[in-house]
Amino acid sequence: MAKLTLYVNKELRSVEVEPRETLLDVLRDKLGLKTPKCGCDRGDCGACAVLIDGKSVRSCLVFAIECEGQQITTLEGISGDKLTDLQEAFIELNSFQCGFCTPGVIITATELLEHNPHPSREEIQEALSGNLCRCTGYTPIIEAILAHTTKEGK
């Protein structure tokens, strides 16, 4: 066991980890953050996406111990006490059914909108190409992001 200190959703956290424990497992099982999901557990599905220092990564492919001192952001950290406008758009447009992929999708979309606030449909598709959804057929997800980014004032 080694002591790991990192920032999770801007809060300084310390936790004992084995080197082989993934960031996903540590977030879910030791730090109590349940929005990152374990889908494929091999980096293909995107359900475990979180941000490390603002960049989306597959938390199932990162050993927690690699993250000493880094800023980890999960969906809990993005929404805080209140849903974001993007999340509201997802609800409005029925952009999920089972919801398992949604945290990863929102993480990925958040990263995209950070550096490209008005993406085209193609840019959204490209950005989300690593997030698998088995319910929606993707169209309502893309529509929600487009609706959100073309709203007045945005």
Added chain:
Amino acid sequence: MSGGFEYYQPRQLSEVLSLLERYQDKARILAGGTDLAVYIKEGIEHPEAVIDIKRCAGLKGLDVSEQGVYIGAQTTFSELVAHPAVRMDYALLWDCAHSVASVGIRNRATLVGNICSAVPSLDAAPALLCHDAVVHTVSASGSRDICIHDWFRAPRQTARQADELVLGVSFPKPAVRFSGIYLKLGRYRGEDLAQAGLGILYTQQREYRLAFCAVGPIPTRARRIEQLIKGKTIDAELLSQARALVAEEVSPITDIRSSREYRLHICEVMLQRGIQAVLERYDGKPIHAATVLGG
């Protein structure tokens, strides 16, 4: 989950090299980890030591200059994609980097890690093979510059010795005007491994450099086809002669992603469309590589 390992996060190159000297093939270098984490979790690899080089000094750096391109071991595919000079001047390299999986993988995965993993479908290889890149390694006993054509030995086997660290990869800027393209056929866009990949570099001297991946045990240049079409005007007759040579250049297998026959056929299609597309790009026409094969 498989057994544990010692984790090291050295800050200095000398520490990396002494760890490698000590652990030899019982150590694995960790950069992005997008391959290594899977191998460890699925029990395919059981390293005693994992040496994380992300915070080691001297491995950073993506340098694009008049001399050429240097890609340090810590350079991620996202950094390559975001680099304006790579996008502007090295279309083949940019296409290759951009075709790797998806954003969440590219943010983490490194080009050097890709050539060290050396799976046959690796997207990084065609650009490096066409540009005649050199792999720079160092160990406690000295440094080596290894030609990319001597680098790949077999699936997941390279010329790297157990105690060697790859510092980076470089290639010179071609002396004459050039353009390039990388065509990747996946079962769908994004995230998939290549069923077949073809990189083409075209120069002002009407030289074509062609490199296939995912259709043989190691990625390889298609020298017979290069020889056939060098300096010539491309017409239907020449293209059909070139297509006829494809089966001599590649040796695809049947696997979960497609059959040998399909891969042979698609390589011919990719060759034909790729040559046409690279010529159009050379003439200044904007060509989005992902659309050349449709889908």
